[in-house]
Structures are given as structure tokens and as C-alpha cells.
Amino acid sequence: MGRTLTLEEMKAKVAAWDDSIEVLNEEYKGSRDKVLCRCKKDGYEWSSILLNVTKRRCARCSGHERLTIDEIRRRLKELNPMIQILTDVYVNPKGKLRCKCLLDDFEWWTSWRTLSENRGCPRCSGTRYDINTVKEKIAIIDPTIEILSTVYVNAATNLDCRCKIDGHLWKATFNSLSRGKGCRQCWIRNTSGENSKFWGGGVTILYKYLRLSARRWRKDSMIACGYRCGITGGVFDDVHHLYGFDLICKDTMDRCNLPVYQDISEYTQEELKLLDDTCEQIHYEHGLGICLEKNIHDLFHSEYGYGGNLPEQFEKFLKEKEMVRIA
DSSP states (O other): OOOOHHHHHHHHHHHOOOOTTTEEEEEOSSSTTTEEETTTTTTTTTEEHHHHHTTTTHHHHTTTOOOOOOHHHHHHHHHTTTTEEEEEEOOOTTTTEEOOOOOOOTTTEEHHHHHHOOOOTTTTTTOOOOHHHHHHHHHHHHHEEEESOOOOOOOOSSSEETTTTTTTEEEEEHHHTTOOOOOOOHHHHHTSSSSSSSHHHHHHHHHHHHHHHGGGHHHHHHHHHTTTTTSSSSOOOEEESSHHHHHHHHHHHHHHHHOSSSSSGGOHHHHHHHHHHHHHHHHTTOOOOEEEOOOHHHHHHHHSEEEEEEEEHHHHHHHTTOOOOOO
């Protein structure tokens, strides 16, 4: 039997294996003791005996994080609300889950790893539908959408769409439509108020429109935070813009050199695409956001207000509240 390692020797052995692992133990009595670990990259914490710690990497970084079935369902709702998980137990990312497509009631087995890559119902994403079937299914999801296309290729190919309410024309994939993403102008109109408290120099409708340009940025921010609050490690509610969204909106309009109209329909399709692309680009120029629990997010804005927020304010806020970012 070998000599029992001291605490410092144990930490040195872990560091030699992976220096991104921080050991939290204050004492160590031997090989049967659990080693408490924290990943310096994403804040994920776990414990295991030394033998296992020096064989495996951080579970979150390597995609093997232990998740509950409720957390899997919450994440899937973000990715694709048209898929229902029927299984009551989650084993691991490769373990099979019984799923049901709420669009056509098709049931199949797949893994969370596959679902997390945004692969949906195999029947919907195949080529076995014809255009008439697609039209029937979209009419069930949203009867205000008219499909103008005469040919259906597959779920990832754009279809020509028309809004029956305002005549707005746009292109969308069956994947997008089946997840409830309809006419963008109707969504903006239905969720707009009289004035925006966030963007003093603009209008609510345009503000709402540019919000949609941040979808990919929001998803990347959530991935970077490991789908957890970047402060507490708990379940998050909001993705906080370190560089204020109102500032991004103003920068977008300045860079595009376009006037601020009261009605989105006054912009051409080319101008709307320019606004979309520019707003997304500026989001990434200022870095990803941070996932926050609602109480922390509300506390920050109660002290620093809405509008004109900068990364320096958030760092000051953390220091004042003695909080530490883990993501």
C-alpha cells in the first residue's frame, strides 16, 4: 500500500492531470476521500475519488453533465417546443429518450445529444410530406399563414409565406414554422406598447424587431454559461446585455444610416435584412451576455436603471454585492 498523499500533493496531482480543475478540499485523508472539484472554465462543480478525478475531464465541458429530466425538458422547450419528452428518467447524453412530435403525433427514440443539436422529428424533417400535407399542418399550427410555394423539398428548405392578416410576404422553413414562428410583423405589432422604456430615442416596434436579431447571440450566451446563472450556478431567467441593448439599437441605426420609422413596413426587405445582420454583428462585437436569475437581474437594473448600461457597471455591481462570476 502506497503512502497517503498530503492535501498539497493531491492538489498537485490533479493539476498535473488538468490545470483547469480547481480543488476545493480543505483537508484530505486518503484515496477514499472525495475530492471536491470546480471547473475554472464554466464553474461546474462535482466530487469523486482521486482515481476518477485524474481520469476524467469536466462533465459540462465534455458534454457529460448530469442533468435531471426536468432540466432536459426546460432546455428542449427553448430549442423546439413542438417536441414532448415522454420518458421520466434521464440517464446520460447518449441514453435514449422516448419523444413525441406534437405536430403529427409521431413517436421515436433519440438521445439528448441529438436533440440538443436541434434535430427535430425525423418524420417532419424528411421528404415524405408533399406540399398539400405541409399546408394542412401549418394551417393547424397557425391558420393566419398561407403557404404560396407549390413544391416541398424538405424541412430545411425555405417556403414562400404570406400573412393573411397584413399581407406580409416572407420566406421560412417548415422547421421554423412548425415551432410556431410566424409573421414577424404581426408578432411585433401584438407585443408592442405605446412607448419603450428601454430605448429613449426610438420606437417600441423597431426595438421589438431588432430584439429578434439577437436569437443566435442569446443561444450562444446560454451555451457559454452552461444553461445556468453565471453568478449562482442555479436556473437562470434572463440573458443580460453587458453592453446595453438600447446602445446596440442606436449603434445599428447609425451604422446602417437609416431613419427611424414608426411602422416597420416602411422599410424595404433589403433594409430589414441590413438591420438584422448589423444588429447581430454588433451584439457579437461587444461579447456574449450572461445568464442571470431574475432577482439578480432586477436588482442590477433597479440600481443602474434601464438604458445606457455598460460592462463596467456590471463589474462594479458584482464588487459592491460581493458576487463572483462563475461563467
